[in-house]
Amino acid sequence: MPTFTALTTVEGKANAEALGEALERVDPTPTGVGVFEIEDSSGCWEVGAYFQGEPDKAALMLLAKLYKANDFVVSELPELDWVAKVKRELSPVVAGRFFVHGSHEADKVPADCEPLLIEASMAFGTGHHGTTKGCLEAIDEIARSSFRPKSVLDLGCGTAVLAMAAARTWPTAAVLASDIDPVALDVANANLTANVLADRVICFEADGLDHDMTLRHAPYDLIVANILKSPLILLCRPIVDLLAPNGLLILSGILNDQAAEVSNVYQQVRNSIVSKREIGDWTTIMFRKSV
DSSP states (O other), X not given: OOEEEEEEEEESHHHHHHHHHHHTTSSSOOSEEEEEEOSSSSOEEEEEEEXXXXXXXXXXXXXXXHTTOOOOEEEEEOOOOHHHHHHHXXXXXXXXXXXXXXXGXXXXXXXXSEXXXXXXXXXXXXXXXXXXXXXXXXXXXXXTSSOOOSEEEEETOTTOHHHHHHHHHSTTSEEEEEESOHHHHHHHHHHHHHTTOTTTEEEEEOSSSOOHHHHHTOSEEEEEEESOHHHHHHTHHHHHHTEEEEEEEEEEEEEGGGHHHHHHHHHTXXXXXXXXXXXXXEEEEEEXXXX
């Protein structure tokens, strides 16, 4: 049976969440509903649903009008083996000393690199995205300096590729990886096991930084936060408070036109810019905390 998507945009979080809840009650029932803020400062949210079979377009039209949303765009997805497609199309990524690859590319690992295995079925966090690659290059930049962190926190770890990069680069450092999403943690733990790093990285579920495990291991010599502009700004003070004097901070998930705003916020709390790199539409910034 073909799969369909239905997508719309609407202003305001409350409206978007209410529309998402209403979508869950339509017939046929969607297999999944998502509500996401569009990170462009417009105040708009994207609401979408997946259906096994064609959705009721009249019902969708009624919901759009009821919640003052744009008309739903309904699309039929081709029946593909997506994992096989990803394996064909996602080539290995080189980011500094790191070679990020799937198991199907294991025979292509160069001798003079640090390999990181991320399965192709876990497409986000494979290193292809400009944010992940930017963070890996920043870690490589630190590794080429005399700085040797004793403690590292990967905040919003996703696949844990950045935590793994830190663990491989600094074998004696304590490395922690946290994420708000339990599914992401399942992926992270699977990747840690596949890379023989399960005993090197402490991986746990946490909403932000107010968590016993996070606080217990503070302060950190290096914090990597590859999330988004809004949470980076919201968490600025707690992040900087957990960073050791002269510690380094790598931030990403920042669109190029958002970089100045994020930089200003962090520079106001005793951080100086060490480096900045743009990859595609995304910026990665590294700061050093003043004493």
